[in-house]
Amino acid sequence: MAAQRVILEASEMPTHWYNVVADMPNPPAPPLGPDGKPVSPEMMMQIFSGPILEQEMSAERWIPIPEPVREIYALWRPTPLCRAERLEQALGTPAKIYYKNESVSPAGSHKPNSAVPQAYLNKMAGIKRMTTETGAGQWGSSLSFATQMFGIELRIYMVKVSYNQKPFRRSMMQTWGAEVLASPTDMTNAGRKALAADPNNPGSLGLAISEAVEEAAGRADTKYGLGSVLNHVLLHQTVIGLEAKKQFSKIGVYPDMIFAPCGGGSNFAGAAFPFLADKAAGKNVRLVAVEPTSCPTLTKGHYAYDFGDESGYTPMMLMYTLGHDFMPPSIHAGGLRYHGDSPLVSQLYKEGLVEAVAVPQVATFAAGVQFARAEGIIPAPESNHAIRAVIDEALRCKETGEPKVLFFNLSGHGHFDMASYDRYLAGQLEDYAYPEAAIEAALHRLPKVPA
Amino acid sequence: MAAQRVILEASEMPTHWYNVVADMPNPPAPPLGPDGKPVSPEMMMQIFSGPILEQEMSAERWIPIPEPVREIYALWRPTPLCRAERLEQALGTPAKIYYKNESVSPAGSHKPNSAVPQAYLNKMAGIKRMTTETGAGQWGSSLSFATQMFGIELRIYMVKVSYNQKPFRRSMMQTWGAEVLASPTDMTNAGRKALAADPNNPGSLGLAISEAVEEAAGRADTKYGLGSVLNHVLLHQTVIGLEAKKQFSKIGVYPDMIFAPCGGGSNFAGAAFPFLADKAAGKNVRLVAVEPTSCPTLTKGHYAYDFGDESGYTPMMLMYTLGHDFMPPSIHAGGLRYHGDSPLVSQLYKEGLVEAVAVPQVATFAAGVQFARAEGIIPAPESNHAIRAVIDEALRCKETGEPKVLFFNLSGHGHFDMASYDRYLAGQLEDYAYPEAAIEAALHRLPKVPA
Numbered sequence: 001m002a003a004q005r006v007i008l009e010a011s012e013m014p015t016h017w018y019n020v021v022a023d024m025p026n027p028p029a030p031p032l033g034p035d036g037k038p039v040s041p042e043m044m045m046q047i048f049s050g051p052i053l054e055q056e057m058s059a060e061r062w063i064p065i066p067e068p069v070r071e072i073y074a075l076w077r078p079t080p081l082c083r084a085e086r087l088e089q090a091l092g093t094p095a096k097i098y099y100k101n102e103s104v105s106p107a108g109s110h111k112p113n114s115a116v117p118q119a120y121l122n123k124m125a126g127i128k129r130m131t132t133e134t135g136a137g138q139w140g141s142s143l144s145f146a147t148q149m150f151g152i153e154l155r156i157y158m159v160k161v162s163y164n165q166k167p168f169r170r171s172m173m174q175t176w177g178a179e180v181l182a183s184p185t186d187m188t189n190a191g192r193k194a195l196a197a198d199p200n201n202p203g204s205l206g207l208a209i210s211e212a213v214e215e216a217a218g219r220a221d222t223k224y225g226l227g228s229v230l231n232h233v234l235l236h237q238t239v240i241g242l243e244a245k246k247q248f249s250k251i252g253v254y255p256d257m258i259f260a261p262c263g264g265g266s267n268f269a270g271a272a273f274p275f276l277a278d279k280a281a282g283k284n285v286r287l288v289a290v291e292p293t294s295c296p297t298l299t300k301g302h303y304a305y306d307f308g309d310e311s312g313y314t315p316m317m318l319m320y321t322l323g324h325d326f327m328p329p330s331i332h333a334g335g336l337r338y339h340g341d342s343p344l345v346s347q348l349y350k351e352g353l354v355e356a357v358a359v360p361q362v363a364t365f366a367a368g369v370q371f372a373r374a375e376g377i378i379p380a381p382e383s384n385h386a387i388r389a390v391i392d393e394a395l396r397c398k399e400t401g402e403p404k405v406l407f408f409n410l411s412g413h414g415h416f417d418m419a420s421y422d423r424y425l426a427g428q429l430e431d432y433a434y435p436e437a438a439i440e441a442a443l444h445r446l447p448k449v450p451a
Numbered sequence: 452m453a454a455q456r457v458i459l460e461a462s463e464m465p466t467h468w469y470n471v472v473a474d475m476p477n478p479p480a481p482p483l484g485p486d487g488k489p490v491s492p493e494m495m496m497q498i499f500s501g502p503i504l505e506q507e508m509s510a511e512r513w514i515p516i517p518e519p520v521r522e523i524y525a526l527w528r529p530t531p532l533c534r535a536e537r538l539e540q541a542l543g544t545p546a547k548i549y550y551k552n553e554s555v556s557p558a559g560s561h562k563p564n565s566a567v568p569q570a571y572l573n574k575m576a577g578i579k580r581m582t583t584e585t586g587a588g589q590w591g592s593s594l595s596f597a598t599q600m601f602g603i604e605l606r607i608y609m610v611k612v613s614y615n616q617k618p619f620r621r622s623m624m625q626t627w628g629a630e631v632l633a634s635p636t637d638m639t640n641a642g643r644k645a646l647a648a649d650p651n652n653p654g655s656l657g658l659a660i661s662e663a664v665e666e667a668a669g670r671a672d673t674k675y676g677l678g679s680v681l682n683h684v685l686l687h688q689t690v691i692g693l694e695a696k697k698q699f700s701k702i703g704v705y706p707d708m709i710f711a712p713c714g715g716g717s718n719f720a721g722a723a724f725p726f727l728a729d730k731a732a733g734k735n736v737r738l739v740a741v742e743p744t745s746c747p748t749l750t751k752g753h754y755a756y757d758f759g760d761e762s763g764y765t766p767m768m769l770m771y772t773l774g775h776d777f778m779p780p781s782i783h784a785g786g787l788r789y790h791g792d793s794p795l796v797s798q799l800y801k802e803g804l805v806e807a808v809a810v811p812q813v814a815t816f817a818a819g820v821q822f823a824r825a826e827g828i829i830p831a832p833e834s835n836h837a838i839r840a841v842i843d844e845a846l847r848c849k850e851t852g853e854p855k856v857l858f859f860n861l862s863g864h865g866h867f868d869m870a871s872y873d874r875y876l877a878g879q880l881e882d883y884a885y886p887e888a889a890i891e892a893a894l895h896r897l898p899k900v901p902a
Contacts, residue, residue, distance in 0.1 A: 004461070004522075004525050004526065005461060005525065005526075007458055007460065007461075009458070010455070010456060010458075071455075072827075074455045074456065075455065075456075075533075075826065075827045075828075076827070082526075086600075104555055105827075106823075106826075106827030106828050106829070108866070145827055148824050149537075149827070167869070167870075167873065168866075168869035168870070168873075171869035171870070171872050171873040171876070172829060172869060172872075174872075174873075174876050175820055175823050175824075175829055175869075175872050175876065176823060176824060177824055369626055372557075372626050372627060373599050373626075373627060373628055375526065375557075376523075376526045376527070376556075376557030376596055376600070377526075377557050378557070378623065378626055415559070415619075415866040415867065416866065418618070418619035418622035418623060418626075419618075419619070419622070421622050421623075421625075421626050422618065422619075422622040422625075425622070425625050425626065
């Protein structure tokens with residue numbers, strides 16, 4: 001029988017995360033405050049605890065994974081590396097397709113890889129409460145699980161339209177003991193202002209971020225948790241790629257190309273960055289971030305300083321952006337609708353070390369269904385983006401006869417996204433390419449950085 | 452770090468299923484036809500293919516798992532054996548709690564363990580199509596996955612009220628390529644008769660079985676697949692307990708008590724029967740089937756010949772039953788609402804080799820939430836029954852100081868059951884003990900077996 005799954009022992013779980021900053025050709029551009037100067041740790045300490053900030057600003061290559069974090073990781077990690085042989089056969093490709101199955105976590109995605117250390121590090125800093133925001137609920141459910149593991153209270157501002165239309169991720173958060181509020185609420189200035197303007201405001205991710213950040217900034221016992229974009233979140237996710245490297249090494253295989261969905265960047269960074277170390281050392285490996293054509297941040301956006309949130313509460317970060325006031329169409333891959341991208345991913349893309357490709361929505365669901373029918377697992381819509389790009393490459397290999405090794409991050413399952421599959425199967429999904437004119441116009445609304 | 456998960460290599464997957472018939476003190480009572488005589492293989496061949504029937508009637512102790520079945524099993528098997536240390540700590544018990552995580556299958560439960568060999572054996576017999584019924588959708592989704600793996604067409608009669616109220620399992624079946632019809636349909640005599648009597652008939656599992664069986668009986672290229680109750684289904688599930696025994700053996704532990712949910716019986720049999728072999732050889736191990744108080748088949752039912760379905764289309768089987776016309780209250784553990792129980796489980800219970808306990812619904816959800824908050828995984832409502840019984844036993848151990856080893860089958864996840872969790876968290880779930888008088892009355896409606 002073919003070895004379809006490469007399993008690591010618990011003792012083989014990585015002991016350190018990999019910090020790509022150590023291998024970047026240039027140091028990362030600093031986040032800037034309203035005065036145009038790099039933000040001070042004191043400013044960041046309003047919403048993040050010390051141990052989190054230390055990781056955020058570190059340039060050390062290896063950062064230890066605390067033992068209590070590894071103990072919680074051990075509930076589902078190391079995750080399997082699987083060969084998708086049945087998909088290869090269905091495609092008739094000489095390419096070999098491997099994937100890392102991150103859907104086996106309690107929350108069903110890679111997100112707990114960062115939620116767990118965030119909860120633990122805050123606990124160590126004496127923090128009793130956390131706040132966060134969530135849209136469709138992947139991050140909110142992951143942080144609910146993680147804070148429950150360490151006895152931290154969690155309040156989640158969930159975009160009201162999702163709160164009402166997608167109750168099951170909310171139930172999941174509540175099962176893990178979190179308090180979930182429909183945002184906008186009347187508990188913050190940002191929420192009250194929005195409700196005063198429109199009592200029926202359906203909420204938005206930007207507004208929910210503002211509420212969660214405002215509450216954390218106003219309470220000494222409370223800190224904020226973010227699920228992507230920032231350096232420390234990307235760092236935590238590298239456990240994916242580090243495990244994958246060990247697994248490939250066990251079977252004497254090395255991937256030619258690595259694919260992962262890219263929204264805020266932590267999914268892609270987690271799978272790809274550990275391989276970038278080899279690339280920096282001369283290894284020929286291509287790292288491909290896959291984004292939706294409806295939110296084409298890397299492939300169509302501007303490389304410029306912009307805010308991380310809609311309201312402009314956060315520091316300005318140098319990144320690819322469609323403009324902080326970008327209103328992404330409501331595609332089903334909620335995790336890929338962010339206007340910007342991680343500054344680290346952006347800089348590496350700018351410097352040519354990583355590639356990016358955009359794929360349209362309907363084709364991503366076609367890829368997800370093809371994968372499910374070959375390999376069993378029904379993937380999350382975000383993961384379908386990587387699968388689409390992998391299938392496209394595998395079909396190119398079929399033309400050329402190249403037996404490339406393709407690796408992708410199966411970042412989550414689609415159990416809470418079946419309504420989207422339903423719409424796809426009923427022929428009701430549509431493609432949407434964000435208009436070039438709107439992207440061009442966003443350039444003129446980017447914040448002015450004081451000299 | 453504690454070894455919380457015991458993992459087997461792909462090469463350690465069992466090569467044979469265990470047939471408990473070989474170790475039963477008495478041979479199993481035969482199913483009877485309307486004439487009161489044992490049903491002939493010819494009669495059964497109308498709806499089951501030859502290789503399936505051969506397993507159904509076998510008395511061999513070990514039955515080989517075909518290589519193509521093991522290849523599909525390898526997409527998720529061997530499954531982890533996990534120690535629930537955080538739950539032990541939360542309970543403050545000296546007991547050690549282990550569980551087999553069957554929720555990692557593509558369909559999210561143990562059901563594919565039988566769906567895959569059923570699809571394969573039918574394929575080998577030249578069958579092109581299968582039919583089945585499904586209520587909430589666990590079995591239907593598992594057989595959809597399995598038939599897709601072997602290129603067999605599948606038509607599923609899904610109880611209409613579930614079809615309309617629980618669309619996401621339906622989407623899952625369709626994603627795997629199955630045709631799903633809301634039962635009653637106008638495509639069978641049974642369906643047309645029901646619709647003629649009441650055009651708004653909401654359907655029932657018994658009626659859906661009748662439709663699926665009728666279609667299979669009427670087409671030479673089509674066979675029927677059942678998800679529990681019968682000997683061959685229980686046989687396939689023993690891969691769970693066989694793996695668990697290897698895993699316990701690796702860590703030098705042997706369980707004192709084994710718990711599994713019990714509806715039709717395959718869940719319980721799969722986890723427990725492989726240990727019964729040791730019990731038959733003198734080992735002191737207790738096997739506990741856990742059922743709902745609202746459907747107390749083993750603990751309150753009659754041991755008698757009864758039909759397997761509501762309409763009386765099937766042979767009569769000697770089993771514990773609440774009467775084939777039993778209308779179970781609509782508890783949320785849809786998989787445990789069956790009026791009868793596997794003849795093998797029933798006979799072993801009658802003979803004192805297995806035990807049974809009934810637990811009330813609200814307490815099962817309390818157990819499930821406690822488990823989720825300690826161990827991460829949100830369990831299926833069926834699994835919550837086993838968890839309730841394990842927690843009760845662990846709390847008894849706390850009283851007595853006994854460091855018992857308790858093992859249970861975490862048969863599935865609750866991702867498609869969050870509405871039930873929602874109702875539990877909102878305090879809207881109720882307990883229901885099936886009335887003694889109704890059980891007594893059922894005795895008089897059991898079929899008369901011709902002498």
